[in-house]
Amino acid sequence: MSAAALGLYRPGTSPLHRAPAGWKLLAMLVAGIGSVLLDRPWQVLVALVAVLGAYRLAEVPWREAAGQLRPMLWVALAIGAFHVLVNGWARAVVVVGVIAVLVLLAALVTVTTRTSDLVDAVVAGCGPLRRVGVSPDRVGLVLVLAVRSVPVVVALAEEVRDAQRARGLTTSVRAFAVPLLVRSLRHADALGDALAARGVDD
Amino acid sequence: MPVIELERVSHRYTDSPGAPLVLDEVTLRLDEPRVGVIGANGSGKSTFARLLNGLVIPGEGTVRVAGLDTRTRGRDVRRRVGFCFTDPDAQIVMPTVREDVAFGLRRRGLSKAEVRERVDGALARYGLADLADHPAHLLSGGQKQLLALTSVLVTEPALLVLDEPTTLLDLRNAAAVARVLADLPQQVVLVTHHLDLLTAFDRVLVFDRARVVHDGTPRDAIAHYRELMG
Numbered sequence: 001m002s003a004a005a006l007g008l009y010r011p012g013t014s015p016l017h018r019a020p021a022g023w024k025l026l027a028m029l030v031a032g033i034g035s036v037l038l039d040r041p042w043q044v045l046v047a048l049v050a051v052l053g054a055y056r057l058a059e060v061p062w063r064e065a066a067g068q069l070r071p072m073l074w075v076a077l078a079i080g081a082f083h084v085l086v087n088g089w090a091r092a093v094v095v096v097g098v099i100a101v102l103v104l105l106a107a108l109v110t111v112t113t114r115t116s117d118l119v120d121a122v123v124a125g126c127g128p129l130r131r132v133g134v135s136p137d138r139v140g141l142v143l144v145l146a147v148r149s150v151p152v153v154v155a156l157a158e159e160v161r162d163a164q165r166a167r168g169l170t171t172s173v174r175a176f177a178v179p180l181l182v183r184s185l186r187h188a189d190a191l192g193d194a195l196a197a198r199g200v201d202d
Numbered sequence: 203m204p205v206i207e208l209e210r211v212s213h214r215y216t217d218s219p220g221a222p223l224v225l226d227e228v229t230l231r232l233d234e235p236r237v238g239v240i241g242a243n244g245s246g247k248s249t250f251a252r253l254l255n256g257l258v259i260p261g262e263g264t265v266r267v268a269g270l271d272t273r274t275r276g277r278d279v280r281r282r283v284g285f286c287f288t289d290p291d292a293q294i295v296m297p298t299v300r301e302d303v304a305f306g307l308r309r310r311g312l313s314k315a316e317v318r319e320r321v322d323g324a325l326a327r328y329g330l331a332d333l334a335d336h337p338a339h340l341l342s343g344g345q346k347q348l349l350a351l352t353s354v355l356v357t358e359p360a361l362l363v364l365d366e367p368t369t370l371l372d373l374r375n376a377a378a379v380a381r382v383l384a385d386l387p388q389q390v391v392l393v394t395h396h397l398d399l400l401t402a403f404d405r406v407l408v409f410d411r412a413r414v415v416h417d418g419t420p421r422d423a424i425a426h427y428r429e430l431m432g
Contacts, residue, residue, distance in 0.1 A: 008297050011335040116301045116308070147297055151339035155291075190292030192219035197257055198295075198306050198354075199277065 008151070009114050016058040016112040021121035024109045031105055035098050040056065041090055044097035051104045058112050068107035069100055115147050141200065145191070156183050204360045204389060205280060206232040206254060214247055225260070226412040232391070234404035238420060239393040240427050241409030247393045250409065251365045254391060255283035267361060271306040283390075284359030288348035288366040291339075299341070299349055300325065300334040301415035306357045312367045328382060344375025351382060361389045368396050376380035397424050 011017075016024070038044050055065045076096045076185075083092035110118070121139040126136035159178045162172060213225040225246045241247045252258040256276035265272045272279050280402045287293050296302040303324055307317045328348055333341065338349060340368045347367055355363065364383070368376035380399050383390055392399065400406050406423035408416035408430065416426040 008337055009335075015321070026326055113296050114301060116304065138246060144295060151297075154293060157338065187292060188242055190289060191288065191295075193252075193257060194285075194293040195295065197255055197280065197287075197293075198309075199280040 002061075004015045008110065008147070010060060010064075010111045012112065014060055014112065016054065016056045018106070019112075021117040022124065024113060025121055025125070028105055028109050032102060035102060038098055039094055039095040041097070042118055044094050044101065046096060047101045048104075051101050051108070052196070055104070058108060060108070060111055063106065064111075065107075068104055068111075072103055110147070115144060118147075119144055134181065141195075151188060153184055156180060156187065159183075204362070204372035205266075206230070206237075206391070207264075207266040208253070209240065209264045210214070210264075211260045213253075218385050223372065223412045224343065226357045228263075228412075228414055230407070230414065230416050231416075232405070233389075235389050236403040236405070238403040238406040238423070239391065239392045239409065240395070240400070240406060240423065241271060242289045242430060242431065245409040247409045247410045251391065251393045252343075252362050254361070255280050256284045257285065261391040279355075282360045283356035284357060284362045285402070286347075286351055286354055286367050287371050289297055290350035290370075293350040293400055294338045294346060294353070296339055297339075298334075299330055300340055301334050301354050302349060303330075303356050306353060310357070317384055320356055328352045328355070342375075344378060347375065351379065353383075355386070358410075359388060361391065363391045363393075364384065365393045365394075366379075366395060368394060368399065382401065397427070400424065 035047075038047060052062075052065065055062070074172070076099060080092045080096040080100070083095050088137045105154055122143055123136040123140040126134060129139075131137065157176075160176055160183065163173050163179070167175075204385075208230045211225055211228045212223055214221045214223055228246075228250070228296045229368050234246065239247050239250060249258055253260060253272065254267060256272035256279045258266075259273050259276075267279050267283055270279050270282070293304050296305050300321060303315050304321045308319055312320070325334055328351070330345070330349060330352060337348065341349060347370070351364075351367070362383075368379050371379065376396055377400070383392065383399075384402070392403070394400065400420045400423075403420050406416075406418065407414050408423050408427045410430055415430070416423050418426075
């Protein structure tokens with residue numbers, strides 16, 4: 001799976017790539033809060049066009065932009081169907097549209113920002129929390145590990161699925177979930193050792 | 203060259219009664235530039251390697267690296283001892299090559315300019331400059347191991363410990379890792395099943411059932427190991 005499809009950094013020189021990570025995170029936060037004001041389909045459409053315009057500005061191909069939405073397809077369909085039945089199609093469009101806009105926006109931030117810059121911004125932003133005992137470095141490390149875990153778990157899932165197919169267990173949920181969980185936990189254990197060996201948290 | 207000293211080191215992974223000893227009364231002093239470690243699976247090699255950077259604290263006995271006790275000076279020991287694991291995927295923390303090489307340096311409080319200079323130098327030295335912005339998860343197995351090694355070496359450890367770094371690699375990539383190791387000015391302790399990597403080493407230890415059963419030149423140690431494996 002490509003880096004962009006996983007929402008990972010895509011090198012570039014666009015204005016969005018050059019914008020400070022902190023500002024991009026702040027803009028995402030404001031957009032997230034502002035999204036509660038969207039309650040008509042045309043407003044969501046305008047927001048969607050604006051976000052796609054930002055993708056154009058960042059020189060991210062349309063196909064990769066669409067790829068950011070693929071993982072949420074089934075969830076969006078389920079939510080949409082629920083709202084069509086309960087609140088009508090207009091509400092369904094608004095709810096699913098807002099989710100799509102926010103997912104696209106979040107992916108745009110990670111696609112145009114190095115993880116290390118994101119971490120620096122988060123660590124700086126969490127600085128005041130030191131007073132209440134929160135370690136900003138640890139918050140940054142958690143963010144790093146979350147981003148890094150995405151391709152690792154995807155790769156593990158692909159390996160487990162291949163092994164499952166090789167043994168003819170294609171329909172067994174348990175045959176997929178148990179080895180994936182075990183291997184993910186083993187990976188977490190090994191990663192913990194590697195972080196300790198690199199002096200993290202000393 | 204940091205001196206490694208183990209004094210009557212014994213270790214079990216759990217305190218439960220009957221838990222097997224993974225190291226049994228090991229006493230060693232290592233000051234050679236290149237030390238190899240061989241032995242069957244479960245013989246205690248990896249535990250021995252992990253003792254050297256304080257990842258494992260011995261149940262009994264003392265481990266000192268450059269005079270620093272790993273039990274009480276773990277942080278200082280880890281600053282001097284780089285560690286490379288078998289599976290590079292478990293060791294690579296950041297999403298891109300450049301960021302992963304910079305990771306250890308950034309946590310040491312170096313300035314951004316210093317980090318950049320050292321990272322660029324390391325990427326060029328170990329042939330990763332063209333992959334600097336490449337996603338780490340898309341590298342080949344050999345490139346990943348080279349990245350893991352570069353990320354450790356960029357912090358300039360005085361001692362490098364490697365736990366079977368070539369086990370998952372093909373011969374070409376194993377040879378590339380061996381070339382990197384051969385040129386290092388640091389002391390190297392290499393745990394491996396690839397016996398040909400050890401031919402130019404100064405000293406090779408053979409582990410069996412939690413003990414060092416042979417300690418000598420690569421030629422003698424490898425012969426002893428082959429005999430042991432029958």
